[in-house]
Amino acid sequence: MKKQNWILSLLICIALMACKYDVLEQQEDNNNTNGLADDFSLTQPYNLDIPPFFPPMDIPNNNPLTQESVLLGKYLFWEKKLSLDNSISCGSCHLPQNSFSDPNQYSSGVGGTLGNRQSMALINLGWTRHFFWDGRKSSLEDQILEPIENPVEMHEEWSNVVEKLSNDTMYPKMFKAAFGSPHVTKERAAKAIASFIRTMVSAGSKFDKQRIGQYTFAPDEYRGFVLFTTEGGSPDQVPGGSYGADCFHCHGFGDMQMTDGLFHNNGLDSHFENDPGRFNVTLNPLDSGKFKAPTLRNVEFSAPYMHDGRFNTLLEVIEHYNSGGHPSTTIDSFMKFTSGGLQLSETSKNDLIAFLKCLSDTSFMNNPNFKDPHE
């Protein structure tokens, strides 16, 4: 009889262990690489309105958009404790008045160190598939982890950031509200900032309004739109040339983002030793000199332009394309005017600029939801 009791007890233990394994597995689904499970059960969903003609936004299952994580992300985005000497936040190089980019050619990191690329404008990144000019990260969460430790940016160890935020009176409570426990981790911080950035949606430009029938282009804007969407060059020089500006190939608007999100060599240089761009990620020689086509939304406010900020005005950018650019072994097939150029007239250039300004959305830049909450 005693023996039977022992066997029964043993069976109960085995059953209990199996059930515990079940629970652990579920916790792991809610993921966190450091073993901390996120609990979103007490959070409030953040209702993000997807603008007309925009595609659905893919949000990772392990980082649902919640009011608590967006609020935490906003505080962290503007938090200078993320940098080595508590002098720089994400917002220091992504200024609202510049459409969340930097008016300087290269941004100043901690101690004034300079990088070699222009800070990209943060607009509609919830619909972006590749991050950084060379696309080396494929999720917002991954992208956000990098600038903290980059020596030419915030130059801080994540472990120090975690310590600083953990010792703050405010953040542990905010992490608890967003993730179910007060523990600060770099993964949670990145998730929160990613959530905040996903809410940074721009869809209030004249172009957006025109698309939904609430605005009619002025004559110069319309002529610029036609140029934007027309094949470039003379038909005598380029098959199919229609004297357009040929912008639409790389800056398409099928999903209203004004970029194809792909990598192109747009003829800035013939050699790429200084910055081979996408090649550094893929190591494919065919990718030398290729960089991500940026969105043209708010391009009026996001100067200087190109990956290295070499152009200060929209006119300089147009002059570059009008000249045809520099031929090279990886130049994009869309840059087909390296001899002869686009041959745009002065009027056409101005019309094109008038259209590009239709992509401006000051309500986005002035949105109080995106402003520094520490001020």
Add this chain to the structure above:
Amino acid sequence: MNKWKRWTMLSLLFLLFAQCNKCKEIVDPPEPETPTQFIFKWNVVFGNNDLVQGQTYNHIDGYRLLLEDFRGYISNITLYDENDSAFVIQDIALLNWFNDPQVTIKADPRTVKRIGFSLGVPAAINTNTDPTTYPNSSPLSVGGAAGMFWTWNTGYIFYQLNGKTDLTGSATAPLIDPIAYHCGDDTLFRELIFDVPDVTVFKGKSQTWNFSLDAQKCFWSDADTLHLDTDYLTHTTGNLPLAIRAMNLYASSFQWIP
């Protein structure tokens, strides 16, 4: 007392097993069913050589030719049974011809006497449709199309071949002259049907059909030749005649491999 103890423990044990999902799975594992699969596989070559992205080949006119991007939509993948009834088993796929292209489709078992697929996007979903209505994972979404969606006429590029050549004809000069065939228009939709030996594919079995795609034939064949000094660029609009020629050559470059 002993009896009471034993019954309590047995009840507890029963409750634990009943509540535990993991245990349920262990006790009653689902029977995995092997699907019936139809596999379409393409062997992509340039003449007698394998096609390799970034490799240089020789054009019949003597120019060197480097291919960078070679993609296309395949649609209406169809099986025809012994009564010649057509069964579309997959609507659309976007294939990168450099990346061991293959489509594996789960479908009902059947006897097959002919197979087919089309090059391009069917008219009903090509123009006047909003690509943002597709999930981002769809090859018809703007993101999934990865540059194969044209924004200005709301249609898709059916077939895209990009590369470089050197029109000086030098043997050593860098290849800097772009070539680009971007073909996409309802009139360019091409349907290919291949007679194959009758085969009955039973439930749970796989059937593979192999095809060759010869990129060389995208440039020249007995019927036509694209001369790189004049026929190097079409985005269809503005140069539809060249797009038609390029599409016809592309369609002729597919063969079923017995």
